Structures are given as C-alpha cells and as structure tokens.
Amino acid sequence: MRKHFAAYLEKVVTENEKIIxxxxxxxxxxxxxxxxxxxxxxxxxxxxxxxxxGVAAGMASQGYxxxxxxxxxxxxxxxxxxxxxxVCFHNMPVYIVGNGGGYGYGIMGASHHAIEDIGTLSGLPNxxxxxxAFIEDMKSCLDEMFASKGPSYxxxxxxxxxxxxxxxxxxxxxxxxxxLAELTIIxxxxxxxxxxxxxxxxxxxxxxxxxxxxxMPLANLPSDIAASIKRTKKVITIEEHVAIGGVGSAVxxxxxxxxxVINKFVSLHAKGYPGELYGSQSYHQQLSGLDKxxxxxxxxxxx
Amino acid sequence: xxGKLRSKILELHFKANSGHIGCSLSCIDxxxxxxxxxxxxxTFILSKGHAASALYIMLNELREIxxxxxxxxxxxxxxxxxxxxxxxxxxxxFATGSLGHGLPLATGIAKxxxxxxxxxxxxxxxxxxxxxxxxxxxxxxxxVRNKLDNLIIFxxxxxxxxxxxxxxxxxxxxxPKVWSSIGFEVMDVNGHDINAMLDIKQKMLLxxxxxxxxxxxxxxxxxxxxxxxxxxxxxxxxxxxKLYQEALAQIKSDYIL
Numbered sequence: 001m002r003k004h005f006a007a008y009l010e011k012v013v014t015e016n017e018k019i020i021x022x023x024x025x026x027x028x029x030x031x032x033x034x035x036x037x038x039x040x041x042x043x044x045x046x047x048x049x050x051x052x053x054g055v056a057a058g059m060a061s062q063g064y065x066x067x068x069x070x071x072x073x074x075x076x077x078x079x080x081x082x083x084x085x086x087v088c089f090h091n092m093p094v095y096i097v098g099n100g101g102g103y104g105y106g107i108m109g110a111s112h113h114a115i116e117d118i119g120t121l122s123g124l125p126n127x128x129x130x131x132x133a134f135i136e137d138m139k140s141c142l143d144e145m146f147a148s149k150g151p152s153y154x155x156x157x158x159x160x161x162x163x164x165x166x167x168x169x170x171x172x173x174x175x176x177x178x179x180l181a182e183l184t185i186i187x188x189x190x191x192x193x194x195x196x197x198x199x200x201x202x203x204x205x206x207x208x209x210x211x212x213x214x215x216m217p218l219a220n221l222p223s224d225i226a227a228s229i230k231r232t233k234k235v236i237t238i239e240e241h242v243a244i245g246g247v248g249s250a251v252x253x254x255x256x257x258x259x260x261v262i263n264k265f266v267s268l269h270a271k272g273y274p275g276e277l278y279g280s281q282s283y284h285q286q287l288s289g290l291d292k293x294x295x296x297x298x299x300x301x302x303x
Numbered sequence: 304x305x306g307k308l309r310s311k312i313l314e315l316h317f318k319a320n321s322g323h324i325g326c327s328l329s330c331i332d333x334x335x336x337x338x339x340x341x342x343x344x345x346t347f348i349l350s351k352g353h354a355a356s357a358l359y360i361m362l363n364e365l366r367e368i369x370x371x372x373x374x375x376x377x378x379x380x381x382x383x384x385x386x387x388x389x390x391x392x393x394x395x396x397f398a399t400g401s402l403g404h405g406l407p408l409a410t411g412i413a414k415x416x417x418x419x420x421x422x423x424x425x426x427x428x429x430x431x432x433x434x435x436x437x438x439x440x441x442x443x444x445x446x447v448r449n450k451l452d453n454l455i456i457f458x459x460x461x462x463x464x465x466x467x468x469x470x471x472x473x474x475x476x477x478x479p480k481v482w483s484s485i486g487f488e489v490m491d492v493n494g495h496d497i498n499a500m501l502d503i504k505q506k507m508l509l510x511x512x513x514x515x516x517x518x519x520x521x522x523x524x525x526x527x528x529x530x531x532x533x534x535x536x537x538x539x540x541x542x543x544x545k546l547y548q549e550a551l552a553q554i555k556s557d558y559i560l
Contacts, residue, residue, distance in 0.1 A: 020418075040418060043449075051407045051441030058411020061396055062419065081401055082438075086408060089389040089398050 001138050001159035001190075002030050002099055008142050009067075013038050016146075020059055024049045024070035026099070031069075049074050053082035053094070060092035065149065071105065072098025072114035072155060076121060083151070088124040093149040101131070101155035102189055102240030102270065103284035110278070114155070115270040118188075119245015121153045122217040129153045129216040133192035134162035137173055137214050144215075157240075158190040158281075171222045172212035181209040183302050184228040187238040188213050188247040191290050195238055198295040204303050213247050221254040229260050234302055238268045240290060266298055304339070304364070305332055305497065306558020309527050310551060311360045317547040319377035323385065325525035325537030327357035329494075330428060330459040333520050334361045336500035337426050337457065338394075344423030346412050348397050350405020351430035351459060352386035353538075358395070359383050367394045403436025405429060406456065410442045413454035413515075424508065428457045432464025434476040440485075443515075447486035450513035455504070456487075458517065459494060461524040463535050479519055487517045494520025528553055 010033055013019045021034065022043045035042040045052040049070060056066040068075055075098050076083075087094045098114055105112035122129045130145055130152065132138035138159065145152045166173045172188075185208055187195050192212055199205045209228040221229075229235060235255070237248035248267035255262060271288040278284075285291050289298075308331050316324045330351065337347055338361050349358045359376060362368045368383070375381040382391045386400030397408050409427035416423055433439070446454050458477045462469050469475065479489045488510060492503045500520065507516040524538070525531025528550045542550060554560070 043414075045445060046441075046448075048441035048445065050403075050438045051410070051445055054404060054407020054438065054442065055411035055414060055445065057397070058408040058413075058425075059415040059418075060411075061408075062412055062415035064415055064418075082404065082407070085398060085401055086404055091390070 001132070001135065001156045004135055004138060004159055005097070005142070005156055006030050006034050008139065010034055010037055012146060013041070016065070018063060018065050020064045020066045022052050022056055022066060022068050024052050024068070024074060026070050049078040050082050053079040054086050056094045057082070057086035057090065057092050060094050061090070065093040065095070067095045067097055069097045070099070071112055072101040072117055073112060076114055076117045076153070080120065083121065084124050088126050088151045091126045091150055095145055095152045095154060097154045097156060099156045101157055102191065103281045104157050106280040106284070107278060110273060115240065115272070116242050116245065117153070117155060118216050118241050122245065124151070127151045127153065129155070130214060131155045131189050131216065132214045133172065133187065133190050133212045135159050136162040137168055137212060140168055141214055155189065158193065160190065160193050163196050166210065166212065169224070172214035174212065174224060175208070175210040177224070178209055180207060181228060182207040182232050183234045183236065183299065184209045184211070184225065184232045185236045185238065186211045186213055186225065186247060186251055189240045191238060191240040191285065194285065194290060194292045195295055197292040198299060202296060202299060204299060207303070208299065216247065216250070218247060218250040218254065221251070221258055226258055226260065229255065229262060233261060233263045235262055235265045236268065236298060238290065238295065240270055240285065242272065243267055243269045264302065268295065268298065304335055306554050306560045308335065308360050308364060309554050309558065310560065311363070312356055313542070313547060313550050313554070315356050315360060315373070315376055317542050320541045321377050321385065322539040322541055323353050323356060324540070324542065325531050325534065326351065326354045326430070328526045328528065328531065329461045329522045329524045330354050331357045331361070332495045332497055333428060333457050333459055333500065334358060336497050336504060337428065338365060340501060341426070342423060344421060345426060346396055346409070346423070347394070347426040348399065348405040348409050349387060350399055350427050351402070351433055352399030355383070355385060355387050358387065362392065362394050365394070367392060402430070402433040403438040406442040407438050409456070410446045410451060410454060413446065413451040414449055416453055417449070417451065423453070425454050426457070428459060430464070431458055431460040431462065431469050431477040434458065435473045439476070443482070443485050443487065446515040451515045452511055452513050454515040455507055456515070456517045458519050459522050460519050461522045463524045463533070463538070465538065467535070477519060482517050486514060488512065488514040489517045489519065491519045491521060494522035495526055527557065
C-alpha cells in the first residue's frame with residue numbers, strides 16, 4: 001500500500017497547503033517524490049518519535065494538519081503518551097501513519113511488528129483507527145481520514161486489489177446480501193487476502209457473508225452485519241491483531257449488547273510468538289492460524 | 304504584583320487544602336515576566352503543569368479566568384484541576400501534567416510560526432527536574448536544526464525535584480554548558496527579579512540569529528515563605544490555618560501589596 005499511499009498524498013498535499021508531513025527518518029525508496037513536492041512542509045524529525053508527535057500537536061494547534069509517519073510500532077508504542085495527551089485530549093488533526101502493521105515486517109522481528117496497535121490506540125479519546133484491507137478501501141479510508149480533521153491512526157499493509165464480488169461501504173466492504181448465507185465472516189486488515197484465497201474454489205463460498213471492517217473502534221454493530229448474524233447465528237472473525245482490543249472482541253461485545261443469539265463463534269487472531277520463533281509475515285500468520293489452509297478448515301467446520 | 308499574586312496563590316491552596324505550593328511560588332515571578340509582558344500572537348505553555356495554581360492566578364490577574372471560576376479550583380466539576388486541562392481556555396493551549404511534553408509542543412508551535420512567517424514567540428516554562436526527560440533532548444536538537452529563534456524556554460531552576468536534589472538524582476540536566484553546546488543561546492538570571500528577567504527577555508527577542516533561546520531562571524522553591532523555602536516537602540504539603548496566617552503575614556511584611 002505504501003506506494004499507493006505516497007501517490008495519493010502527492011495529490012492531496014498539492015491541493016491542501018495546510019498539510020505537513022513529518023517522518024521519523026523513514027521513507028527510503030517511497031517518499032522521495034513527496035519530499036520534493038512538499039518542500040519545507042516535509043520534515044524529517046529524526047529518530048525521535050515522541051518529539052515528532054509533540055511537534056505535530058504543536059503545529060496542528062497553529063492550523064496545520066500533520067501526518068506523522070514511521071514503522072507502525074515505533075509511531076504507536078514509543079509515543080503513546082504524546083498521542084493520548086497532546087493529540088487526542090486536544091482533538092488535533094494529527095494523522096499517524098504506521099507502515100507494516102501486524103506481522104508486516106516479517107523476519108525483521110517482533111520489534112518491527114504491531115499486533116496490539118489497534119487495541120492500544122482505539123480506546124483513546126477522539127481517535128479513529130483505519131485498517132484498510134485492499135487498495136480500494138485504502139482510498140476511501142484516506143478520504144475519510146483527511147475529512148475527519150481529528151486524531152487518526154492509519155495502518156499500512158500489503159496492497160492487493162479487492163476481489164470484484166466485494167463492494168465498498170461505510171464500514172469497509174462486504175459481499176452482496178445473501179439470504180442463503182449460513183456463516184458470517186468479519187475480517188480486518190490485508191489478512192483478508194488469505195480469506196479470499198481460502199474461499200476461492202471452496203464449496204461453501206456461496207453460503208458465506210463477508211464483511212471487511214476497516215475502522216476502529218467499532219462503536220456500533222453495523223446494521224448489515226447485525227442482520228447477517230441474526231440470519232446465520234454463526235460467526236468467524238479474522239484479524240492480524242491480538243484478541244484483546246481487536247475486531248473479534250469488539251464484535252463479541254456488540255453481539256451481547258444487541259442481544260443477538262449465536263450458536264458458534266470463532267476468533268482467528270494473532271497469537272504473538274509461539275515458541276519464540278521468528279519468520280516471514282506468512283510464517284507468523286500460519287502459526288496464528290491466519291493462513292489460507294487453516295481459515296479454509298475453520299470455514300468447513302461450520303458446514 | 305509579586306506579593307499580591309503570592310497571597311492569592313496561598314489563599315487558593317489554603318481553601319483547597321492542596322499541595323504544589325512551593326512549585327508555584329518558585330515560578331510565579333517568571334510567569335509575570337512572560338505573560339504580563341507578552342505580545343498578541345505569542346503562545347505560552349506551562350510544561351511544569353504541577354504549578355497550575357500560579358498559572359491560574361496569573362490568568363485571573365489578566366482577566367482570562369474569572370473570579371467565580373477560580374473559586375472552583377480543585378473542586379468537583381471544575382475546569383481548573385491541579386494540572387491544566389485541555390480545551391478550556393485560549394491562554395492554555397495544551398493540557399500538561401506529565402513532564403516532558405511542553406517543549407516538543409512549543410517547538411512545534413515555533414516551527415509552525417516560522418512556516419507561516421509570523422513574528423510572534425513561542426514561550427515554554429519547564430522545571431529543572433523536568434529536563435531529565437528524554438523528550439527535552441529530542442526537541443532541543445530539533446529546535447536547533449530548524450533554527451527556531453522564536454522559541455524561548457524558561458527553566459525554573461530551583462534545584463529540587465520529586466524526591467531529592469536535582470544534583471543528586473540525574474545531575475544538572477539544565478546546565479547552561481550542555482544547552483549552549485547543542486546550539487542554544489543561553490542566559491542565566493535571578494528568577495525572582497522581574498526587571499532582570501525582562502531585560503534578558505528583551506535581549507533574546509532582539510537576537511534573531513537562528514538560535515533557539517534558553518533563559519535559566521535561578522529560583523528558590525517556596526520563595527517568599529521562609530518555612531517553605533528550599534524544602535522538598537513543600538512540593539506536596541498543604542497548609543493548616545496557622546501556617547497559612549504565618550505565610551500571609553510574611554508576604555505582607557516582605558512585599559509591596
């Protein structure tokens with residue numbers, strides 16, 4: 001998604017001169033054009049993320065809209081108090097962009113992963129987290145973020161195209177309304193590609209409702225998801241994020257709050273580092289049961 | 304004004320039965336030097352948020368905070384908690400209380416002013432203990448690299464911090480040598496001498512040399528009340544009736560009210 005993100009920004013920053021871009025010393029082979037285009041509105045704040053967020057809030061208080069960019073864990077965990085106190089308390093238009101959320105940085109190791117980012121941030125006041133799954137919903141997330149003028153976190157991950165049978169909506173995307181569906185699947189982040197692969201050729205594909213949820217916190221259960229759960233009474237949630245604070249726990253909470261009756265609920269989520277072993281993004285997905293084969297197995301277990 | 308505002312700080316804390324008196328008496332003269340003599344468009348952040356009572360009294364003096372609101376200090380449903388809150392007063396652009404936030408914020412404000420080609424100043428008041436925080440050094444280097452000579456830091460240097468003397472805990476992290484070597488223009492001043500501080504501030508304002516500014520204001524914690532002066536415990540303690548009356552009498556005898 002990074003190159004699409006940069007291309008989008010190159011356009012937006014030309015139209016809106018109030019936008020400032022601050023990087024925590026990252027962007028090689030992706031942000032060079034943006035830097036050239038923005039001139040003195042492109043700032044490299046060095047390897048100093050806490051100051052980057054404080055400076056961003058200070059600049060935002062003077063009428064700017066400020067993007068803070070780094071690798072996801074660095075721009076979330078290192079400067080959490082600056083995000084909470086300086087950005088969120090004051091409802092500042094500071095847009096935090098974390099590259100490679102989830103296990104995106106693979107063999108770079110746990111320091112470079114962000115599998116608790118959404119849970120960490122989405123409870124902060126005024127904060128909106130955007131977790132697009134595909135290139136298509138990334139654009140609508142970016143549109144919404146720049147229109148929000150409020151604290152935002154944008155998780156950039158793998159950028160593949162959305163399959164034709166999904167349609168964008170306000171919460172992300174979904175498959176067409178299907179009265180014959182017997183299973184509701186709610187998925188967040190580009191791990192959705194594994195779901196799409198698992199369903200491809202699966203005998204039960206026509207009996208599944210798919211919902212891509214790309215914004216957190218999930219304050220309410222979207223009506224189309226609620227309607228699907230009422231019909232199917234069976235739910236799978238899939239996310240490249242730990243169970244606590246993720247979309248699975250949010251859906252589970254909302255199902256109870258809406259008094260929906262369900263017969264079966266499975267949450268597929270990041271399980272950290274079983275055995276303290278490290279590898280590629282797909283290796284970690286596999287250890288967490290987020291790979292195509294396991295997703296397929298879980299789906300089949302419902303029928 | 305120094306005596307009058309001290310009496311008001313004492314009254315505020317006595318009524319609220321609250322601590323943080325020593326910290327406010329340490330920096331009230333600095334606040335007068337900055338806020339009473341600032342220009343339109345200047346911004347100020349109290350990074351040492353625990354001295355909020357001094358800020359509230361100063362803003363009350365400047366008619367930014369009305370008397371009836373001041374009376375709610377420390378009470379339930381107040382907009383004036385022990386550390387400044389967010390989004391309530393134009394003169395308090397940022398909530399503070401956790402140390403090490405004000406300098407990055409003020410640095411960002413100074414950077415924005417430069418980009419907008421505005422001539423106003425970004426002021427921030429830190430405590431000396433606060434300069435232990437790593438963000439101080441991230442922001443300081445950023446300010447130097449970005450040539451923010453419109454950033455003026457005051458450090459309230461009273462030599463005491465949360466649980467001991469600054470010299471014994473992390474050493475002198477507000478040493479003028481360290482700050483000058485990074486690239487700041489640094490000056491020392493008596494932090495209770497308003498005329499001296501105004502002189503130094505004027506010199507700093509005229510010095511458009513690309514260097515961010517640091518005014519080290521040497522102060523006494525609890526200044527004006529002998530039983531509080533240089534005593535760490537007056538970071539925390541409230542006054543009883545007897546101590547309050549004694550403190551008021553001292554201010555009446557030592558300051559022009």
